[in-house]
Amino acid sequence: MILRSVKTAAAAWLIAGLALIFVSVNAASQAPPVTKITDKEFAEVIKPKGKPLMINFWATWCEPCRDEFPDLVKLDAEYRGKIDFITISLDFEEELKTGVPKFLAEMKATMPTYLLVSKDETAAISSVSKDWQGGLPFTVIFDANGKLAYSRQGLIRHDIVKAEIEKLTKPSAE
DSSP states (O other): OHHHHHHHHHHHHHHHHHHHHHHHHHHHHTSOOEEEEOHHHHHHHTSOOSSOEEEEEEOTTOHHHHHHHHHHHHHHHHHBTTBEEEEEEOSOGGGTTTHHHHHHHHHTOOSOEEEEOOSOHHHHHHHHOTTOOSOSSEEEEEOTTSOEEEEEESOOOHHHHHHHHHHHHSOOOO
16 A cells, blocks of 8 residues: 555656656747847847837846846837837856746747857947946837937836837827
8 A cells, every 4th residue: 555655656746747847848949039149240239220129138147137027028018019129148158048048938028039149248238338337137228210218227117118118109299
């Protein structure tokens, strides 16, 4: 009787373990693709293409970045089509196919995501904003012409970012 209970318990643990592996693999396969970019590609990605552009710099190891991500997902859903929104991960290159897509899948994120592999991170940082000191998270919004309209080092406030986007997307008075 005891042996049967042990075998039953072992079988239940095995099934639970396999289910957990399936869920993990399935979540990673539903993650949006993460594209590795170099300094040259980075310079092109951060240029607005006829619409306001919001860029969020983050990393999976950055707790404030993880905390603010649900708000970023909401903003992406609210303004999809009205603005371009990308995220740029500053994780290690090894996380390109593991940690970054897994986190994005957990967040149900669908915005384009890039992983920056830079020879000179200081130069990359200063090309985005002279005020950015390299801390994460960092969010910028450029108007359709490429002029910096908003920047924030640290956690964003959904209401403030929403108001900034509204300024850039409302029809101009004629």
